[in-house]
Amino acid sequence: MGRDPVATYCPLCVSRCGARAEVDDGVLRALLPDPSHPTGKAICVKGKAAPQIVHHESRLLHPLRRTAPKDADDPGWERISWDEALGTVAEQLTRAAAVDGPESVGFSSSSPSTSAISDAVDWVQRLIRAFGSPNYCTYMELCGWGRYLAPLYTFGASVPGVYLPDLDNAGCILFWGYNPSVARLAHATSTVAAVARGAKLVVVDPRKVGLAAKADHWLRVRPGTDAALALSLTHVMIDNGWYDADFVRDWTNAGDRVGEELVWDLLVARCAEYPPEVAEGITGVPAGDIVATARTLWEARPLAFYTWSGLEQHSGTTQTMRAINVMYALTGSLDVPGGNVLFESVPSNPIDGTELLSDALAPAVGVDTRPLGPARFGFVTGEDFYTAVLDRRIKRLVSFGGNMVMAHGDSRRGRDALRSLDFFVQADLFMTPTAQLADIVLPVTTPFESEALKIGFEYSQEAQSLVQLRQPLVPPRGEARSDLQIVFDLATRLGLGAHFWDGDIEAAFRHQLAPSGVTLEELRADPAGVRVPLTTRHRKYADTGFDTPSRKVELYSATLAAHGYDPLPTFEEPLTSPRSRPDLADRYPLVLSCAKSLFFCETQHRQIAALRKSAPDPHVELHPSTAAARGVSAGDWVSLDTPYGSVRARARLNANLDPGVVFGEHGWWDACDELGLPGYPPYGAGSANLNLVLRQTPSDPISGSSPLRASVCDVSPLEASAAPGAPTSSAVP
Numbered sequence: 001m002g003r004d005p006v007a008t009y010c011p012l013c014v015s016r017c018g019a020r021a022e023v024d025d026g027v028l029r030a031l032l033p034d035p036s037h038p039t040g041k042a043i044c045v046k047g048k049a050a051p052q053i054v055h056h057e058s059r060l061l062h063p064l065r066r067t068a069p070k071d072a073d074d075p076g077w078e079r080i081s082w083d084e085a086l087g088t089v090a091e092q093l094t095r096a097a098a099v100d101g102p103e104s105v106g107f108s109s110s111s112p113s114t115s116a117i118s119d120a121v122d123w124v125q126r127l128i129r130a131f132g133s134p135n136y137c138t139y140m141e142l143c144g145w146g147r148y149l150a151p152l153y154t155f156g157a158s159v160p161g162v163y164l165p166d167l168d169n170a171g172c173i174l175f176w177g178y179n180p181s182v183a184r185l186a187h188a189t190s191t192v193a194a195v196a197r198g199a200k201l202v203v204v205d206p207r208k209v210g211l212a213a214k215a216d217h218w219l220r221v222r223p224g225t226d227a228a229l230a231l232s233l234t235h236v237m238i239d240n241g242w243y244d245a246d247f248v249r250d251w252t253n254a255g256d257r258v259g260e261e262l263v264w265d266l267l268v269a270r271c272a273e274y275p276p277e278v279a280e281g282i283t284g285v286p287a288g289d290i291v292a293t294a295r296t297l298w299e300a301r302p303l304a305f306y307t308w309s310g311l312e313q314h315s316g317t318t319q320t321m322r323a324i325n326v327m328y329a330l331t332g333s334l335d336v337p338g339g340n341v342l343f344e345s346v347p348s349n350p351i352d353g354t355e356l357l358s359d360a361l362a363p364a365v366g367v368d369t370r371p372l373g374p375a376r377f378g379f380v381t382g383e384d385f386y387t388a389v390l391d392r393r394i395k396r397l398v399s400f401g402g403n404m405v406m407a408h409g410d411s412r413r414g415r416d417a418l419r420s421l422d423f424f425v426q427a428d429l430f431m432t433p434t435a436q437l438a439d440i441v442l443p444v445t446t447p448f449e450s451e452a453l454k455i456g457f458e459y460s461q462e463a464q465s466l467v468q469l470r471q472p473l474v475p476p477r478g479e480a481r482s483d484l485q486i487v488f489d490l491a492t493r494l495g496l497g498a499h500f501w502d503g504d505i506e507a508a509f510r511h512q513l514a515p516s517g518v519t520l521e522e523l524r525a526d527p528a529g530v531r532v533p534l535t536t537r538h539r540k541y542a543d544t545g546f547d548t549p550s551r552k553v554e555l556y557s558a559t560l561a562a563h564g565y566d567p568l569p570t571f572e573e574p575l576t577s578p579r580s581r582p583d584l585a586d587r588y589p590l591v592l593s594c595a596k597s598l599f600f601c602e603t604q605h606r607q608i609a610a611l612r613k614s615a616p617d618p619h620v621e622l623h624p625s626t627a628a629a630r631g632v633s634a635g636d637w638v639s640l641d642t643p644y645g646s647v648r649a650r651a652r653l654n655a656n657l658d659p660g661v662v663f664g665e666h667g668w669w670d671a672c673d674e675l676g677l678p679g680y681p682p683y684g685a686g687s688a689n690l691n692l693v694l695r696q697t698p699s700d701p702i703s704g705s706s707p708l709r710a711s712v713c714d715v716s717p718l719e720a721s722a723a724p725g726a727p728t729s730s731a732v733p
């Protein structure tokens, strides 16, 4: 490979930034921004650290087999060949399907928002469907429910997950429980440009972070009370006539009757329960700010909005999203220029295997208890997955990335569940607390060692028009293989080759691309990609209505009513907060939430020196007065205490926080040997694993979301002698 930078993109997180790579002698030297790429205006610190990730000494390089029992401190890893590894997996799965049915095999993957599994996730789904298991445990209930699935009950479509904010044309942008400055760089850069051209910005977040500093309104909501805020905003909008009456009349079910009552009157009455003064008492947002924000949302429309994980991990996530969706519907901004728009996409053949779903497919785990939840769409929640493993309905697990025990609440329960599996194979880049529980570990390439096809980059019509074949920049390290190669090889060994072009990935890409008119040869010739001209169509609902039972936007959902849920958006105090748990509030008076780190993706990257040097220790953020009352100073090691145990972190003081609110960080376990910085045990004393002291229950009754973001807690000083000392190895007990 030459020294000229190669056009590529970084798939390490959801932003998928266009980039140019400097490669020298089989070594990735640097990743640089590519302003000519629709997502390439900037590269974040993690992208800049890509060379260190690729070439890190602790990468997994060979397939491994466990030789010691699951509860042994040392799994006794033994190097095996790919043939033996995949042969064993295929044999285990074939036997499982014959003896217990394919549904006894669970599949899992990392979230495509935090990893390059986005390269392969549709193919993973195809494999699961071809194999015939209904049980795919990913993080939909923690990460995708509010954007993708809950809005189906309002709009019949994924708003804001697929109907993305048209930031280039928005009059007003609303980010609710979403911090793109950390989480999705390409959204952040477009928003900065939008604000510079005069768009209004509203940020709803308990912390004043990221774009909140630039916002016209920053609403400091008490964690988990967002539904009350949304209902109050809607109340103010209705009360003042700040809503699109034509859209409401023509395109929502406001005019339908429920018994004697008009849906509209029911909604008006529900919202009237939350006048701004009442909402202030619940949410902590001053009544005047609620009124002023409602005015801006209306007067500065079209409104483009995005919500994300600040709203996803709550006992009331679904109703919160319903409340925000209904408020959004009233602005009439859906699918209009500058609103949330479904951009046209390059025609391609779907490859996620939907056509392979058969009527004989067993029901997914959890569909009986939450019939409208993720299981309805083939996703098993972490809570339900652990239960099904512990009661032996699921006996085997095939996992493409994902650090399940660290990422789901109740890590100990996760460990016990994974230990009890008959067979568990994990494909990953690094050894993790989850991989440590596997029978076989498969080494996976970083995306910079592998090829992937990306059809559309989502953010805008321009971005959607780009098709790019990302080429390997450096050779695979050791014997590592891409997820795509593993899926295709495994499918062939399972006798499913007919659905996988007999293992020929190139033939599969050609099939996928066929309707686009773009060829693999064109893509290979230009690593920067090929653009297919596309024109946005707006107000597509005018063709056939919305994809809901009433063909309209459902302010009132008969589907929810039929299953015993409140058909109107509603607020319920978070079930784990001090107000809900007066029995615990004396001992644990503070509310604990959490947020992502700029420097790491979720539970990854603590071993990368270029990143860890900027964030050497786990932190907990608290108000200076809250700290002072507990004898805690900035930088002190503290104990973060919940009813389920204690973990450690360093205090960071933040005067913008509500004094009753504390923010933690999850994902701390790995050491950084290069900097001599310690790892932390995932389960025992001395742990810094936030999810060790959080629970999967009480979960959202509709979606099964875990309450990771509004739980009772307290903070106390940690004895100096108990503060982390000598580095522990990154090997996990």
Ligand SMILES: Nc1nc2c(c(=O)[nH]1)N[C@H]1C(S)=C(S)[C@@H](COP(=O)(O)OP(=O)(O)OC[C@H]3O[C@@H](n4cnc5c(=O)[nH]c(N)nc54)[C@H](O)[C@@H]3O)O[C@H]1N2
Residues within 6 Å of the ligand: 013, 014, 111, 113, 114, 143, 176, 177, 178, 179, 180, 182, 183, 184, 204, 205, 206, 207, 209, 221, 222, 223, 224, 225, 226, 307, 308, 309, 310, 311, 593, 594, 595, 596, 597, 598, 599, 600, 601, 602, 709, 710
């Ligand atoms: N750098 C980096 N980027 C990432 C990731 C990462 O780990 N690191 N992870 C990727 C993944 S998997 C995801 S899902 C996305 C998530 O992206 P985001 O959703 O932006 O991530 P968070 O920081 O968890 O949450 C967003 C904001 O919600 C706020 N928040 C917390 N509790 C509440 C609440 O109760 N109500 C409201 N209104 N806000 C609340 C937090 O203060 C935070 O600023 O990011 C992706 N990108």
Ligand SMILES: Nc1nc2c(c(=O)[nH]1)N[C@H]1C(S)=C(S)[C@@H](COP(=O)(O)OP(=O)(O)OC[C@H]3O[C@@H](n4cnc5c(=O)[nH]c(N)nc54)[C@H](O)[C@@H]3O)O[C@H]1N2
Residues within 6 Å of the ligand: 109, 110, 111, 113, 114, 115, 116, 117, 139, 142, 143, 309, 400, 401, 402, 403, 404, 406, 407, 408, 409, 427, 428, 429, 430, 432, 444, 445, 446, 447, 483, 594, 595, 596, 601, 602, 603, 604, 666, 667, 690, 691, 694, 708
């Ligand atoms: N308390 C708390 N818990 C949370 C969250 C939170 O905000 N707070 N966030 C939740 C959210 S939004 C999500 S999405 C989940 C994320 O949970 P996970 O999807 O488990 O994400 P990560 O922790 O980033 O772990 C990714 C794993 O996949 C591996 N990996 C990375 N890239 C690849 C690849 O290309 N192929 C393969 N095979 N493996 C790869 C990494 O080495 C790592 O082991 O965590 C959830 N857990």
Ligand code: SF4
Residues within 6 Å of the ligand: 010, 011, 012, 013, 014, 015, 016, 017, 042, 043, 044, 045, 046, 047, 048, 184, 185, 186
């Ligand atoms: S934000 Fe950073 S990690 Fe994510 S895709 Fe862009 S450069 Fe890569």
Ligand SMILES: [Mo]
Residues within 6 Å of the ligand: 111, 113, 114, 139, 142, 143, 309
């Ligand atoms: Mo996520």
